[in-house]
Amino acid sequence: MRFKVFKNTVLLFVLVVISCAGKGSNETLKNEQTNEILKQVQNDKSIVVGANRTEVYLPLLKGKRVGVVANQTSVIFRETRDERQEIIDYTHLVDSLLALNINIKKVFSPEHGFRGTADAGENVKDGIDVKTQLPIFSLHGKHKKPTAEQLEDLDIMIFDIQDVGVRFYTYISTLHYVMEACAENNVKLLILDRPNPNGNYIDGPTLEKENSSFLGMHTIPLVHGMTIGEYAEMINGEGWLKDNAKCDITVVEMEYYNHENTYSLPIRPSPNLPNDQSITLYPSLGLFEGTNINAGRGTEFQFQRYGAPFLDASHYTFTYTPQPNFGSKYPKHKDVLCYGEDLSEIKAERHFTLKYVIDAYTNATDKSKVFNTANFTKHAGTEKLQEQIESGMSEEAIRATWKDDLEAFKAIRAKYLIYD
Structure with a gap:
């Protein structure tokens, strides 16, 4: 059972008013007015949980x-x-x-x-x-x-x-x-x-x-x-x-x-997702949870940085040292200097990427230390991803192997969508 929301009622009313008022007027001007008022209506409506x-x-x-x-x-x-x-x-x-x-x-x-x-x-x-x-x-x-x-x-x-x-x-x-x-x-x-x-x-x-x-x-x-x-x-x-x-x-x-x-989430959904930046980056940096690379736990920039003592210091100029804190009593590489990348100030895009995991593996001084194989497989959902990264496949080539599965899931997902 669902309680439906007639969320388009206001928009429909606006369109009817514009349609009536616009008879005989220039079609281009009418479309511009419609788009502008629609934007105003949408911006005036805050999400009600x-x-x-x-x-x-x-x-x-x-x-x-x-x-x-x-x-x-x-x-x-x-x-x-x-x-x-x-x-x-x-x-x-x-x-x-x-x-x-x-x-x-x-x-x-x-x-x-x-x-x-x-x-x-x-x-x-x-x-x-x-x-x-x-x-x-x-x-x-x-x-x-x-x-x-x-x-x-x-x-x-x-x-x-x-x-x-x-x-x-x-x-x-x-x-x-x-x-x-x-x-x-x-x-x-x-x-x-x-x-x-x-x-x-x-x-x-x-x-x-x-x-x-x-x-x-x-x-x-x-x-x-x-x-x-x-x-x-x-x-x-x-x-x-x-x-x-x-x-x-x-x-x-x-x-x-x-x-x-x-x-923008007003309350952190878990201890190590403190802000919008971490939540946006989490799909990508969350894969580090299945590796021996720290993803910012033990700092105030959880899932906004990554690093490890075995990443190449000549490639990574950013360093930090994880310490126990709220939500992370035993962070990876506690009290050890880690070399890596700070993402806290980048403009995080709302998409998933493998570039951070691939870059870390490529620039590890000892590649045997990167993956915690069983745990990485649980996070990735497949053994193939680790094999693909270790073999040197590009992100584009790896993504191509997901295409059919993603299309199949989209068809299933469409049956259960409540919102546009």
């Missing part, structure tokens, strides 16, 4: 026993703006629903935890939320899937987490397991949709089934170009849940969102 559309989903929660899959990004924004007209005030979804007398029974937390402070990959323990006293069940520790016992006193589950649109970013794996558990235990799932900041393109190698893991469960490209709501529809529609189960989902859509929108 699913969580903010309380009038749509509160009736579905009244009188129900509710569970929430959430982290620090699960917020309702208020119309308080700073001098740049960016929303700066918000309340956590759980706090807001409790204030509205919704019967929240428990919270489930993904990787990085409910408050978003755990390291990448770090096991998160069950606990009690200090503020609300609600029990928290970790989905990134002993269990990655809610148990039947945890769901037995729930009527409906809410899933509200900000994703960044990359296959190895584990929130879509958590979504899969939550859907599967809800389907098996007859619990409805309400998905509050949020923008995908990398939602304007599809790219990268497609995962092969034999390389499935929590870093990639489905045969999709590295960058999938879908929102959480759209992705949930695809999981259901493609029969990816165990035993081809179907989860009873309701997607609360965003207003005024399309896949070409740029969207």
